[in-house]
Amino acid sequence: MSWDQFIYFAMGALLLWGTGAALAYSPARKIISTLFTLGGLMLFFAFIAGLWVSLERPPLRTMGETRLWYSFFLPVAGLLTYLRWNYRWILSFTTILSAVFIMVNLLNPDIHNKVLMPALQSPWFAPHVIIYMFSYAILGAVTLIAIYYLIRGKRIKEPARIMEMTDNLVYAGTACITLGMLMGAIWAKEAWGHYWSWDPKETWAAITWIGYLIYIHYRLKRSSSNKIAMVILIIAFVMLQICWYGVNYLPSAKQSIHTYSS
């Protein structure tokens, strides 16, 4: 399997996810759209697995490879949210966001590259990146909800229920970025000699983490405004984007030892 075949798997998966998302609006039973979404996920994962085998290393090194996982985890997060809280629109949101990242990968294809530098050859590599991509997907879904909430404004029917869903997702996402960050710290101790060196990537990981902690603590106050909470979520997601790839364009990036996409 190589990137040349990606378009077939991606289009097939998008078709299945799109059908699942559309069926979620129809009176059809939940199981039907769930099955379509699952089918798309299986097809998409078949590509990831094939790429893993042909690269002879986990496909988690380059930006394109992490986008691949992100496109995969978005519908996972959407499906879990749909099954848990019955929001019909969530699957279409996550499908569209996933399609955006698939398009980026199609227009800007990765080069098939088997090289995995010694620093990345560690049992921590796969869990560290996969858990981060999973949390980014959950927090991406939450950001879509926040934007939806702010755009709909007063027309939101059950604000309390949306806030409950948002809180649940943020707790799960923050738990995962905490796990990803601390696994990274333990790995950094093994690979680089120190668990925390304020490398730009680490600094931005901490910034993102604090952003979501601010949301969680802000929500603890009974008198807090839903709107401000949603704005905090959007700002935190911007921080997350800087941490993921924006950091490469910052003046501080030259010093980072945390860059692996050549």
Next chain:
Amino acid sequence: MKNSSRHIWEQPWGYREGILIAAGIGLSGLILQLFLGNIHPTLFAAPLNLIIGALFMTGLLAVYLLARKRPLGRWLTSVAATLPALALFLLLSIFLGVIPQFPSGSETALPDNLFTSLGWYRMTTSWPFVLICFYLLLILGLTTLRHTTRKQEWRDIGFYLNHLGLFIALLGGVLGSADMERLTMRVQEGQVEWRGTTATGALKELPLAIQLDSFLLEEYPPKLVVIEHESGRMLPTERPESYMFEGVGKTTDLAGYTVEILEYLPHAAIFSNDSITRVVPMLMEGATAALRVRVTPEGGAAPKEGWVSNGSYLYPHSLLRIDETRSLAMPLQEVKRYTSHVTLYTEEGHTRKSLIEVNHPVMMEEWMIYQYSYDDTMGKYSDTSVFELVRDPWLKVVYTGIFMLLAGALFLFFAGPKKSRS
């Protein structure tokens, strides 16, 4: 803020006081910074860090015991105090994440501008950053202590794991930062070394010695690229292509050419003068990888055949000229793995054989020994290995906090937020 009729500083305090106090701490830090410059790392070296730690813990307990029932004590453990402190820490962290940082201790001149006076080129040792850290630790410590007076439920396990874990990890990290020692050590094959070099270049004798028995470096298979002679740029310029050798007889498309692999010599010697290049197998130090290839341009031009090699310290690299402007070249092979087989000795006379490689450090006498580097001018024939030796007496404290936080994160994931009782 519902109680907007309340005057500022009138109890009960809210966000406004939180913002003012956080800003006040930041401002005090700024003034200290302008007058004193960055905090010297040795201020936190043993035994001063123990004293600071003890003073801080005493202060924390004193504030807790004296003020827990007063409005100030209650406010210090509230969201209204926490959020402005977190937001200010976030802001300073953003500066830290955007502005290039200079290692403290190094004597490189900092640029002569405002950022230098503000301490932003060495943010983590600047007064505002450290003061805000301690303010956050105070809030965190007080909040944790105050939580113990509540009626406890099973959910509180998560609270303690996260808050106490962060408190321990953060305090341990801040206080321990100056006690960490990092040295590098170069050892040649067959030699024994017991002195390390600090970042400033000073030599330090260690309670252990490393003997390098052998150093092994493994590379990925060679790659081929098409380059422009003049510039040396890889083609196509906007998205350079490369082909990693997969076996003799394989054919690939590379930057508009068809490349066929005819022969592969992993260990070759190259003799060339102006007219002829001779490539022969040679199994000894300094041998280079070589590929004999046939390159066919698109559009039926005559194919070119010849050897391509990336050279070694002994032999120059050799290109295959395709046409006037382009050549087929073999870049240096990428490193897959490098390993040092060592014998470690301690002062007490213990001996241990070990294998050290990247991601697999070895612990000996409080020192973690890392594979750091090698003599890259010699590539895979390097007979020198460079180790990094790290001693961090506070690591156990920080790891206690980190593992509590890991457990706390799992708790957060499965338990989720507290259900609102509205």
